[in-house]
Amino acid sequence: MTVTSARAPRRRDALSRQRIVEAAIELLDADGESGLTVRALTSRLSTGRGAIYHHVAGVDDLLAAAADDVIRAATERTADGTDPTTAIRDLSLAIFDALDAHPWVGTQLAREPLQPAVLRIWKSIAVQLQGLGIDGSARSDAGAALASYIFGSAAQFAAGARRSSDEAKRQNYLDALASAWTERDDDQVVRDAASHLRDHDDRKQFMAGIDIFLKGIT
Amino acid sequence: MTVTSARAPRRRDALSRQRIVEAAIELLDADGESGLTVRALTSRLSTGRGAIYHHVAGVDDLLAAAADDVIRAATERTADGTDPTTAIRDLSLAIFDALDAHPWVGTQLAREPLQPAVLRIWKSIAVQLQGLGIDGSARSDAGAALASYIFGSAAQFAAGARRSSDEAKRQNYLDALASAWTERDDDQVVRDAASHLRDHDDRKQFMAGIDIFLKGIT
DNA sequence: CTCGCGTTGGACCGATGGTCCAATCTGACG
DNA sequence: CGTCAGATTGGACCATCGGTCCAACGCGAG
Numbered sequence: 095m096t097v098t099s100a101r102a103p104r105r106r107d108a109l110s111r112q113r114i115v116e117a118a119i120e121l122l123d124a125d126g127e128s129g130l131t132v133r134a135l136t137s138r139l140s141t142g143r144g145a146i147y148h149h150v151a152g153v154d155d156l157l158a159a160a161a162d163d164v165i166r167a168a169t170e171r172t173a174d175g176t177d178p179t180t181a182i183r184d185l186s187l188a189i190f191d192a193l194d195a196h197p198w199v200g201t202q203l204a205r206e207p208l209q210p211a212v213l214r215i216w217k218s219i220a221v222q223l224q225g226l227g228i229d230g231s232a233r234s235d236a237g238a239a240l241a242s243y244i245f246g247s248a249a250q251f252a253a254g255a256r257r258s259s260d261e262a263k264r265q266n267y268l269d270a271l272a273s274a275w276t277e278r279d280d281d282q283v284v285r286d287a288a289s290h291l292r293d294h295d296d297r298k299q300f301m302a303g304i305d306i307f308l309k310g311i312t
Numbered sequence: 313m314t315v316t317s318a319r320a321p322r323r324r325d326a327l328s329r330q331r332i333v334e335a336a337i338e339l340l341d342a343d344g345e346s347g348l349t350v351r352a353l354t355s356r357l358s359t360g361r362g363a364i365y366h367h368v369a370g371v372d373d374l375l376a377a378a379a380d381d382v383i384r385a386a387t388e389r390t391a392d393g394t395d396p397t398t399a400i401r402d403l404s405l406a407i408f409d410a411l412d413a414h415p416w417v418g419t420q421l422a423r424e425p426l427q428p429a430v431l432r433i434w435k436s437i438a439v440q441l442q443g444l445g446i447d448g449s450a451r452s453d454a455g456a457a458l459a460s461y462i463f464g465s466a467a468q469f470a471a472g473a474r475r476s477s478d479e480a481k482r483q484n485y486l487d488a489l490a491s492a493w494t495e496r497d498d499d500q501v502v503r504d505a506a507s508h509l510r511d512h513d514d515r516k517q518f519m520a521g522i523d524i525f526l527k528g529i530t
Numbered sequence: 531c532t533c534g535c536g537t538t539g540g541a542c543c544g545a546t547g548g549t550c551c552a553a554t555c556t557g558a559c560g
Numbered sequence: 561c562g563t564c565a566g567a568t569t570g571g572a573c574c575a576t577c578g579g580t581c582c583a584a585c586g587c588g589a590g
Contacts, residue, residue: 109538132578142539144581149537153578204422204467213493213502220501234508238468239461239521246464247456249422275431283438284431290452303457310528327569350547360570362550367568371547 109141111149111159118160122198130157130198158209161202165211168192169218178225179308185218186244186304190297193248200252204245216241228311236311243303251296268292327359329367329377336378340416348375348416376427379420383429386410387436396443397526403436404462404522408515411466418470422463434459446529454529461521469514486510 117138121129132153136143150156168188172181193200203211219240223233254267272288335356339347350371354361368374386406390399411418421429437458441451472485490506 131576133576136539142541143579144540145538147579201423204464205419205471207468207471208489208492210496213496216505217497217499217502220505224501231508231512234505234512235517235520236524237505238465238517239524242464242468242521243457243461244464245467246422246460246462249463249467250425250456250460253423253425271426274426278428278431279435281435283442284435287434287438287452287455290449294449294452299453299456302453303460306454306457306525306528308528310524310526349545351545354570361548362571363569365548 109139109145109149114139114146114149115156115159115163118156119163119196122157122160123196127157127198127201130160154206157202158206158211161199161209161211162214164192164196164199165189165203165214169214172218178222181225182219182222182240182308183301183304185222186301187297189215189244189248190251190300193252194296197252200248200250204249212241212245215244223311226311240304240307243307247300247303251300254296268294327357327363327367332357332364332367333374333377333381336374337381337414340375340378341414345375345416345419348378372424375416375420376424376429379417379427379429380432382410382414382417383407383421383432387432390436396440399443400437400440400458400526401519401522403440404519405515407433407462407466408469408518411470412514415470418466418468422467430459430463433462441529444529454525458522458525461525465518465521469518472514486512 114135117135118130121134121138130153132143132146135146139146150159168191169185171188172185176184199211202209203215206212216237220233220237223236228236254264268291272291275291276285276288332353335353336348339352339356348371350361350364353364357364368377386409387403389406390403394402417429420427421433424430434455438451438455441454446454472482486509490509493509494503494506
């Protein structure tokens with residue numbers, strides 16, 4: 095038997111799925127994936143756990159919804175009217191920047207193909223490929239390839255961005271990565287790759303990949 | 313105060329990092345990522361938690377080591393002597409098959425660029441690109457692109473393979489995915505993609521992507 | 531005014547990863 | 561052959577997590 099004395103008064107500003115998703119994004123941006131816990135949410139929204147589960151299926155659902163929010167914002171920015179190739183490059187850049195600002199999205203995208211954020215990216219790409227006159231299974235192959243490339247890059251860059259709040263830390267991270275690699279395998283090829291790692295630019299490299307792809311489908 | 317009565321006798325067959333990694337792979341293959349818990353390991357190896365932490369830094373370390381084990385086996389199979397293009401295709405296929413057999417590796421690869429398995433893949437690609445006469449930053453761009461594509465595909469296909477122990481389940485999954493997509497966004501482009509989803513072949517699609525990249529590189 | 535039902539708060543449960551330390555064994559050395 | 565220090569092992573312990581459950585609450589329809 096539990097004696098509940100003086101229960102806290104009911105909140106006046108109604109909870110909603112959207113409010114919860116926004117709070118989740120703030121938590122994720124602040125502390126990364128591990129920062130999103132139902133407990134942290136209850137504290138930030140000053141409510142109880144039941145209230146949250148009433149609006150949201152669980153943590154996985156919430157992560158997917160948060161990622162979708164970010165990706166929606168990124169893909170909506172794309173201007174139409176431009177030619178498909180530039181549109182694809184713009185779209186890719188917009189996604190890259192969104193992932194750079196919210197590193198946890200990268201990891202999340204690579205985890206579950208059923209989620210809305212993935213569909214959103216898929217569709218934006220497919221529309222442009224259609225504009226390029228690519229159809230049938232060629233379109234689905236090209237779309238899948240481009241999407242996979244974006245997801246893979248996302249996950250890799252995310253790990254870097256997570257650690258690079260400022261430029262000095264970023265350099266430290268790249269140096270550590272480079273020496274970890276050469277230390278583990280001191281091959282000429284590895285040393286070569288490591289040396290390029292030190293002064294490489296994620297954004298440029300990402301776009302170089304997009305261009306390779308675009309060249310491959312035309 | 314703890315009264316320890318009749319402690320279990322010490323094991324005769326020594327524990328080792330390798331033995332633990334092997335047990336971890338078995339657990340992962342059987343129950344997926346969530347199946348790998350320190351407790352499950354202690355039970356399977358009939359030991360205590362301390363013994364495991366003595367050989368292994370933690371669950372993350374173990375996951376990375378397990379993935380490296382699988383990737384090592386896959387990349388070692390690659391025959392040399394063939395021309396770089398076929399070598400890249402062979403290598404990609406070997407990795408794909410390994411991921412198909414151990415779906416959890418796909419998710420793991422997309423999570424952390426410092427891990428040995430990633431370096432291994434990177435290096436195998438870089439060696440072949442060198443053979444193609446690609447050097448300098450072009451090589452690092454191409455290598456990064458190809459590796460990212462592989463990681464992204466890995467994660468996406470992994471989610472499918474996880475659910476497709478047999479062909480019927482696999483079809484169910486694809487159907488569910490297709491209708492989830494069209495239900496959420498009934499656009500012509502989406503319907504089109506969904507229809508190709510139903511009878512698509514992961515392996516073929518993956519190789520189609522590799523070929524697009526190869527074409528873009530040369 | 532009242533009363534049903536959509537909300538809400540929080541106690542509770544089982545499980546996890548990691549730490550810690552005492553008990554145990556092994557092999558080197560006297 | 562004895563002994564003892566260091567490597568190895570077992571498991572109690574802790575904080576924390578996701579998810580379930582239910583009693584209390586109050587808004588709005590009647």
